[in-house]
Amino acid sequence: MSSVTLDHVYKRFGNAKGVEDVHIHIESGEFFTFLGPSGCGKTTTLRMIAGFYFPTEGQIRFGSQEVTALPPHKRNTGMVFQNYALFPHMTVFENIAFGLQVRKINKTDTKERALRIMKLVRLEGYGDRRIDQLSGGQQQRVALARALVIEPQILLLDEPLSNLDAKLREETRFEIKRLQLELGITTIYVTHDQAEAMSMSDRIMVMQSGEVQQIGTPHEIYHHPVNRFVASFIGETNLWEGTVVGIEGDEVKVRIASGHVLSGLKQNASPRARLTEGETITMSIRPESVQESTVTEGANVVSGSVEMSEFTGACVNYTTMVGQEQLRSMSINLGRPVKQRGDSIGLHIPKESIYFAG
Ligand SMILES: Nc1ncnc2c1ncn2[C@@H]1O[C@H](COP(=O)(O)OP(=O)(O)O)[C@@H](O)[C@H]1O
Numbered sequence: 323m324s325s326v327t328l329d330h331v332y333k334r335f336g337n338a339k340g341v342e343d344v345h346i347h348i349e350s351g352e353f354f355t356f357l358g359p360s361g362c363g364k365t366t367t368l369r370m371i372a373g374f375y376f377p378t379e380g381q382i383r384f385g386s387q388e389v390t391a392l393p394p395h396k397r398n399t400g401m402v403f404q405n406y407a408l409f410p411h412m413t414v415f416e417n418i419a420f421g422l423q424v425r426k427i428n429k430t431d432t433k434e435r436a437l438r439i440m441k442l443v444r445l446e447g448y449g450d451r452r453i454d455q456l457s458g459g460q461q462q463r464v465a466l467a468r469a470l471v472i473e474p475q476i477l478l479l480d481e482p483l484s485n486l487d488a489k490l491r492e493e494t495r496f497e498i499k500r501l502q503l504e505l506g507i508t509t510i511y512v513t514h515d516q517a518e519a520m521s522m523s524d525r526i527m528v529m530q531s532g533e534v535q536q537i538g539t540p541h542e543i544y545h546h547p548v549n550r551f552v553a554s555f556i557g558e559t560n561l562w563e564g565t566v567v568g569i570e571g572d573e574v575k576v577r578i579a580s581g582h583v584l585s586g587l588k589q590n591a592s593p594r595a596r597l598t599e600g601e602t603i604t605m606s607i608r609p610e611s612v613q614e615s616t617v618t619e620g621a622n623v624v625s626g627s628v629e630m631s632e633f634t635g636a637c638v639n640y641t642t643m644v645g646q647e648q649l650r651s652m653s654i655n656l657g658r659p660v661k662q663r664g665d666s667i668g669l670h671i672p673k674e675s676i677y678f679a680g
């Protein structure tokens with residue numbers, strides 16, 4: 323186990339920017355995720371940690387050891403590649419044992435360690451199968467076993483679930499988390515899937531265009547996104563513009579385009595300095611916090627006309643036009659009649675659920 327530090331790391335490919343000024347400290351034993359859309363620099367950052375790319379600037383350390391210029395085989399990291407990169411002509415056992423043979427571990431120990439790891443990832447009895455005789459999920463577990471068998475200090479996973487179908491993805495997500503908790507291994511996980519990131523990680527680094535947007539726990543980045551990009555990338559949200567029309571103590575009143583006034587945005591919810599009257603701000607309001615109201619007027623109640631309703635069994639989702647703005651809401655089905663397109667509706671936006679988003 324080891325902590326990992328990236329100290330103001332940059333990677334440029336010729337003139338093209340790969341990643342810029344990544345500055346993070348990942349704790350020993352932490353499950354840390356790089357999250358962001360395709361092309362934002364997740365793989366580039368992971369490859370620098372593995373030693374497949376060297377930074378243009380900056381330093382990388384494992385614990386107190388500097389590894390910035392060390393080649394991959396001197397770093398004791400185990401990596402699972404997005405396409406697994408297994409040896410198709412070799413058996414499961416040969417694939418898993420390969421890393422140990424390269425490290426000149428004797429035959430008896432190699433066999434013992436490979437069998438132990440096969441048991442850990444639930445591949446017992448599959449040792450003699452060829453890779454092309456395995457399902458996608460089994461291949462994924464071979465890739466994981468191959469990374470773990472060398473007993474790495476740091477496990478690096480690059481979109482390890484992207485080739486699996488939805489159901490298997492969820493099961494495997496749980497398996498990876500179980501292994502990580504059992505082994506207590508420092509794990510860096512790359513994904514573009516926010517649900518995967520939220521459900522597995524201790525902390526998440528959200529990236530866009532090679533730049534770090536926010537680092538925090540799933541709870542922090544969900545409830546306190548630092549900007550519009552993070553707010554809309556992590557889960558669904560309503561982004562509403564409004565004008566600050568009053569400040570009372572710690573609480574800010576905001577008028578939205580429809581004329582409704584929302585109160586209760588916390589002054590200290592802004593990562594900027596204090597908000598001032600008259601300025602335009604963006605608020606983030608999560609659909610699950612907006613609730614159907616029995617009234618159409620009142621404190622933090624907005625009214626509008628239902629544009630679309632979805633009944634999923636467990637939930638009732640509305641898209642409502644409030645003036646010219648859409649408001650998405652999502653409620654647990656409590657057995658009330660479901661409103662239809664064109665019906666008028668009142669929606670309550672609890673003040674604790676209004677966040678500043680820029
Ligand atoms: N070997 C390379 N040569 C040139 N550009 C690269 C190379 N690897 C990555 N890039 C560029 O760096 C950026 C980040 O890529 P990448 O780290 O693969 O993104 P992600 O894994 O988040 O999808 C992209 O613009 C990509 O085109």
Ligand SMILES: [Mg+2]
Nearest residue numbers: 361364365366
């Ligand atoms: Mg990638």
